[in-house]
Amino acid sequence: MKRIYLDNNATTMVSPAAAKELAKYQSIHYGNPSSLHSFGLDTRPELRKALDRIYRLINAADEDDVLITSGATEANNHVIKSIFLANQGSRKNHYITSNIEHPTVYNTFQYLEKLGAEVTYLPCAKNGLLYPEQIAAALKDSTALVSIMAANNEIGTILPVPEIAKICRGRKVLAHTDATQALGKFPVNARELGVDYLSFSAHKFHGPKGIGGLYIRQGKRLEPFFHGGEQMASLRAGTLNVPGIIGMGVAAAEALDGLDYEAAEVKRLRDKLENFILQNIPDTFLNGDKQRRTPNTLNVAFQDCEGEALLWDLNEHGIAASTGSACASEELESSRVLRALGIDKALSHMAVRFSLSRYTTEAEIDYVISVLPGIIKRLRAISSGGSM
Ligand SMILES: Cc1ncc(COP(=O)(O)O)c(C=O)c1O
Known part of the structure; x- marks a missing residue:
């Protein structure tokens, strides 16, 4: 049949080219890039190339950070919870999101509510669109973060993130977008979108599962979420998932071309x-x-x-x-x-x-x-x- x-x-099929590199870095070049011997050093040029390709897919500037994560679930949790933690004790305790976010955003905000945060879930229109004026009307002096997805996973509606981010910038409020369903489907330019943070996941654009990232605009670094080693400039501890990153890099280059x-x-x-x-x-x-x-x-x-x-x-x-x-x-x-x-x-x-x-x-x-x-x-x- x-x-x-x-x-x-x-999820998507891993592209043949990404799968080939993935296998190579699992069984041949399996060194830890933090090691100072040839096994570790062997992985570094391809890792750098992969990161460049990922930067290019989302149009990040050299000065921006791209934190490699285990996927968009981690990226979304990281940005929302880190901002909540950073604002403990301040009057910034209000968050704005939409009522059609993926559970990795929606349920994270529900959790923050239990911890005392005030969250506004803006209602989308029947076609899934949200109007930037709704954001402008919902912003308060106490708003710490606005998180609106770039494209919805169930219905595909593309939300007006550039307009939303512009309003946030004008009011000096941080803006995040979950772009998991956008990458590889339409051009995503983090700089032009104007957001401070952007989440993504490789397995939605023919890369491997268990790998993704969080774009962080220059000057908007977050406190580390995972403490431990000094990987990723101490922003996320943990041995790098070398095969995943290299596989994601190949998939990113193909997604951009496609x-x-x-x-x-x-x-x-x-x-x-x-x-x-x-x-x-x-x-x-x-x-x-x-x-x-x-x-x-x-x-x-x-x-x-x-x-x-x-x-x-x-x-x-x-x-x-x-x-x-x-x-x-x-x-x-x-x-x-x-x-x-x-x-x-x-x-x-x-x-x-x-x-x-x-x-x-x-x-x-x-x-x-x-x-x-x-x-x-x-x-x-x-x-x-x-x-x-
Ligand atoms: C919009 C959106 N955000 C986040 C996720 C979670 O991504 P991951 O599987 O990488 O954790 C998904 C995947 O279903 C998604 O579609």
């Missing part, structure tokens, strides 16, 4: 699937903003067709997609993000996310198009109590 992977917002392809070809295939669904399968609804959206993401609700059941049937046909919902305890919860956008609870249970990558082929999309109407028809017949 064919296997078609349309869940690239969850941006035009992403904007044209990946988008064309996504649009082909989207247009087919919306024009040929009745009672289907697009979630997210049709225009301001990552080129690979399609979130669509099929009326009277339960999302989990649809995923199961797609999987039976070899197609991997996602609902974006999580199994919370024994109850199947619908997506927090879709509910936050005011999408009817029943309909949010019927949403499915297809996320493409540069490895998605036209033949794969044609195959999905050929089987999807039959699957939906069958599931709708079951849900209406009929039989096939």
Whole structure:
């Protein structure tokens, strides 16, 4: 059976070139870069090259720091909690975020609330957009940090981060963006975005899992989160994940080279699937903003067709997609993000996310198009109590 992977917002295939370097630095050049013998020294030129490539992908300036982390979860936790800790005892105790952030931001703020922080969760419009004026209105003298994601993982909506960062700068408030779903999908220029901090993760752009980073604008260094050795200029202790960093570097260079392809070809295939669904399968609804959206993401609700059941049937046909919902305890919860956008609870249970990558082929999309109407028809017949 064919296997078609349309869940690239969850994770991506490691690119062949990144996988090759990863293997090399796991088993041949396995030295610790802090060591002063040839095994350690051997790793340093490639490490430097990888960091350069990562700087280039996000357009960081030489004076900025890029802290290598275990991924975006760590980067998001680091920036939010470090700023909270740094402001203990001061009157800066207010934080602003949106109600559609990834759990690594959203739940971190919920935790800070338990520790006494005041957090404003700004409501996004139904298409996932947030208006910069909402930020301006929510800022207070006590605001320490504004954290708004660059692009949403479930619906792909691209948020107006440059405008938000500009408002923050004007009010001397720190700005962070979780750009995990942006890198490799559209150009990201940390300097032009104007943020102080930006999180990312390699496994979302065909790099390895367990590696990512936090961009830190010049002059905005944070207290270390992990104490220990002097790695990463003492900003993050721990033996460097050399294979991961080098693999991420290769993936970063490829992602930068592939941006035009992403904007044209990946988008064309996504649009082909989207247009087919919306024009040929009745009672289907697009979630997210049709225009301001990552080129690979399609979130669509099929009326009277339960999302989990649809995923199961797609999987039976070899197609991997996602609902974006999580199994919370024994109850199947619908997506927090879709509910936050005011999408009817029943309909949010019927949403499915297809996320493409540069490895998605036209033949794969044609195959999905050929089987999807039959699957939906069958599931709708079951849900209406009929039989096939
Ligand atoms: C928007 C966003 N932020 C953060 C994360 C967490 O990234 P990581 O898996 O690198 O910890 C993800 C991954 O699902 C994400 O999509």
